[in-house]
């Protein structure tokens with residue numbers, strides 16, 4: 723009907739993804755601190771300063787609350803996803819999926835045609851997430867992680883550039 727707003731216009735998206743700013747570092751550090759072997763605030767800040775780095779956060783619509791982040795680097799047509807994390811109380815709501823989708827679009831626009839990552843072999847939620855987005859297992863690094871000692875699985879996704 724004329725003048726009637728669509729559902730999307732009436733309801734802001736539950737979450738949206740945007741580039742990470744310096745002001746987000748506190749929230750991002752808090753989210754990261756919920757994970758085993760977390761990066762420190764200093765490591766996260768220095769990652770944000772990397773010339774070849776990219777970092778995005780998911781924000782709860784209209785609240786300004788940062789509930790997840792992803793970061794990585796890319797160089798010479800290859801990308802590497804280094805970290806993705808969602809706050810405990812916001813997991814299983816599709817936020818990591820939105821972060822990965824945004825990242826893959828961004829990398830494709832930048833002309834990056836392959837993205838790599840590695841993860842702990844026992845991290846089944848992350849493995850399922852990456853598989854859902856077409857990452858395929860391409861290698862194994864024995865005893866790569868410490869505390870606890872664990873293998874690393876290497877995954878790769880080919881990206882449609884400019885899509």
Ligand SMILES: CC(C)(COP(=O)(O)OP(=O)(O)OC[C@H]1O[C@@H](n2cnc3c(N)ncnc32)[C@H](O)[C@@H]1OP(=O)(O)O)[C@@H](O)C(=O)NCCC(=O)NCCS
Nearest residue numbers: 805806807808813814815816817818819847848850851854
């Ligand atoms: C892995 C992680 C980022 C997933 O975040 P999330 O926002 O809960 O994930 P989503 O809700 O977007 O789920 C997307 C897909 O991931 C997979 N997934 C996520 N959590 C899962 C779980 N607990 N068990 C199985 N699969 C899971 C599923 O395939 C899911 O798709 P589906 O909902 O259609 O089944 C989150 O569990 C996390 O922050 N873990 C700690 C940090 C970490 O391990 N990061 C990865 C290594 S750096």
